[in-house]
Amino acid sequence: MAIQTEALPESIPVPARSLANVVKILFKLQPAQVDGLLEQGYVAVNGRVKRQGWFRCDAGDEISVDLVPQAIVAPIKQTKRKQSSRTIEFLYDDDDISLVNKPANLLTVPTKHREAHTLLSLVQRRYQSKDRNAQAFCVHRLDRGVSGVLVIAKSLEMAERLRDQFADRKPHRKYVAIVAGVPKAPEGRLVNYLSTDADLNRILVADETQGEIAITNYKVQSALSDAAVLEVKLETGRRNQIRVQLAELGHPILGDPRYRPRQAAHWAWQFQRIALHAECLGLKHPRTGEPLFFETAWPQEFRDFVRTQRKQS
The missing domain is CATH 3.10.290.10 (RNA-binding S4 domain)
Structure with missing residues (x-):
């Protein structure tokens, strides 16, 4: 360069x-x-x-x-500019942090390709409409195809305090996932070690010498004919953690193009997204210590899919 x-x-x-x-x-x-x-x-x-x-x-x-x-x-492709018109739902906003409801098919932050339009850039644009010097700091991420609650900090100090909470596994994080098939066990605790291969896919490895520990808890909320709605709670927050572990369990998330994509394909899931939504986030305010808890409604695609499946049964 x-x-x-x-x-x-x-x-x-x-x-x-x-x-x-x-x-x-x-x-x-x-x-x-x-x-x-x-x-x-x-x-x-x-x-x-x-x-x-x-x-x-x-x-x-x-x-x-x-x-x-x-x-x-080629500065920016016109197709990417269209994303700038997206509106982000703010669930909470004060002088230190914001909690937002991320839509699916939007990056949380830029990748190595330096995409201009991401959740972080859209949030920062809103901040700067009020204060030209305002900044937005990412604390944690959701995959591009995943929707749901995220916290954004307005200063590096608040970001570091929040990151410490996540590092100590203190925040409450609950997801809803729709998976292929119905798990035999109605609930379970998945413990694996994850690493990254040459293609940037997350893979399971033998122990902590080869990767990071990943812990996910799931509970079947609703068993459908050939799919299931799961409540998923995280103890750790590794990249692609839920997707990898549920796929390894034999029940990949519907619409997942990376982990067991053939099994993840479903005739009734015709949506251009992954069937995973960060439903709840609970944490302590980084300045005051006040407990904060936010819950979002299921995306319309989830409701439509479940309604269709129940009609078939």
């Missing part, structure tokens, strides 16, 4: 010192190219990434641009 840095000269007048204009002038770029670099996080001022074109620069500021060819040629 070709990172170039230029100092903002006094010769650029103050009214013309918006970051977008400065980048365009210093690096001789087109406005669309500047937009792409800003949106993808390729611009920094004095070492700090800035995505806001309106940000006011001062003389002497060091402007760094990562001139990635694909960002210069």
